[in-house]
Amino acid sequence: MTSALELQPAVTARAPAKVNLELGVGPRRDDGYHDLATVYQAVGLHDDVTAAPADEWGCTVTGRDAGSVPTDEGNLALVAARLLAERSGARQPVHLSIHKQIPVAGGMAGGSADAAAALVACQELWSVAMERDELDRLAAEVGSDVPFLLHGGTAVGSGRGELVTPVLAQGTYHWVFVPVPGEGLSTPEVYAAFDARHEGRRVSEPTPGAEVMSAVRSGDPSALAAALSNDLQPDAVALQPRIGEIIGAALEFGALAAIVSGSGPTVAALASGQEAAIDLAVSLTASGAAEDVLRATGPVHGAQVLPTPRLT
Template sequence: MTSAAVTPSSVTVRVPAKVNLELLVGPPREDGYHPLATVYQAVTLFDEVTVRTAAEWSISVVGPQSVGVPADDTNLAARAARRLAAANGVVQPVHLRVRKEIPVAGGMAGGSADAAAALVACDQLWGLSLSRPALEKIAADVGSDVPFLLSGGTAMGSGRGEVLAPVLAKGTYHWVFALSEKGLSTPAVYAECDRLRSGRPVHQPSPSPEMMTALRSGNARALGEALSNDLQAAAISLMPEIGDVLDAGLEFGAVGGVVSGSGPTVAFLAEDHESALDLAVSLTASGAVQDVRRATGPAHGAHVVPTSRPVSWPT
């Protein structure tokens, strides 16, 4: 005898942050976007999004990185959930509860991560069982980084970053992220990049052979030498202290360092677990940075987790 499927009362999805191992930026297109060639890696800094059926659409944001995150329809997680509903004829509203651990406005795609988590959570809550390509299509409409965070791991991104291709990568990498109390506007960083490159030829980007070789080798030092970001000079131009942080991390033994995305977070690659511990301690003890996070990569993308603790819902 087969039992009927039971609709869950709530679904919780955990989703990782990302770092761009390589971010190559082409000339601006007519629509204002820039063609990109990037290599993403998901890392073990996570947000959680829990959704439940509700009488009306709503969202709450909690956690240590919740300050400044909108709790309204401008939140990417809310936009993703509504877009998924509209595309599939769902009329049941949900409440989304976002628990923030990923740094905000730090170039680690925390908002895009929450959008990816909302898609996976609502897909399960509503019993849609969409294919991964179908979810990725909606994800790409929400934001350029969202499709990658559905799958995680390590992948190449092209177009605006939303067109993905798998990358053959070996090994586990140990990261130390130097956080800033200030944020950087992504549009401002791209505009500054264009200004700095004005008058120089800017070619269509393509992944570098050095990056592909380093990832295939699984060697942290090789990967550290291959890290690159065309937005780094612009981020430093807008926030010069980022350059000081980069210098400090390399002096304290990092095998590589790069601004993550549009910044201002700086991602340092360490040779192993112990080296990452030492680097994190040195950065904070020296006063070079106030806050660091350690993580490893690659990490799995957005995935459903058991709700093992009570969830405090707004009343």
């Protein structure tokens, strides 16, 4: 017999990964977070989250690094869905089927992407009308990067990264992402290493650089390459020296620039165009410098509902 729950269609939403074009980190705040001046770009690696009505809350994970993603209460997509249910009064439990393309614990906000996709999928499933600002605030409770992944595009992130202001950007940028084999890096661990490195020294408040802003306005990848920066890079490289080798190889094989993505360890290499990105990806894998590479362009849209639910 078909239950009433099964008659309600499932909804799939897709959310992108991010790279920080600039990541300026300030001193540690009293709440443990760091003030940031960052410029985010959403890139075309995606996780899909399908929300289906269910008798109880739960989630399953398939795709890249699926085995490393928690499926218990700690899963960020589930945290986000339950928070939206609580705030909106939509109490109906859902089962979330998460399909991953974004590396786990890689500095590309994969967990936050799942949360953003879950919010958008559940909002549609439950017909929740919520102002954008309110949804942003709820997203920020789940994680600092989640509001940006709802917006997508190119944007400045301030506060702890959760306050998002879109910036004018032109052109399409061609990236090659190199996931570093092994465990990934824990974001708190990288921030703790940043604090230890600055122990006894004054860390100034970060300010967004004019250079990155004018580079993304120009649409010129060489200008952007010259402006990329990440204050967490020395800490991520110290924790996983292999990152430094991969950055070196990417530069040797023609990347305009290569930096650590967010808190790492994924390396983000910027190419001058599509052909150059393909050549770079091939050289990195054929030489053995990288086991695995992911090509993507940015900027792309934030989290959005797909026209038809993904069949899992």
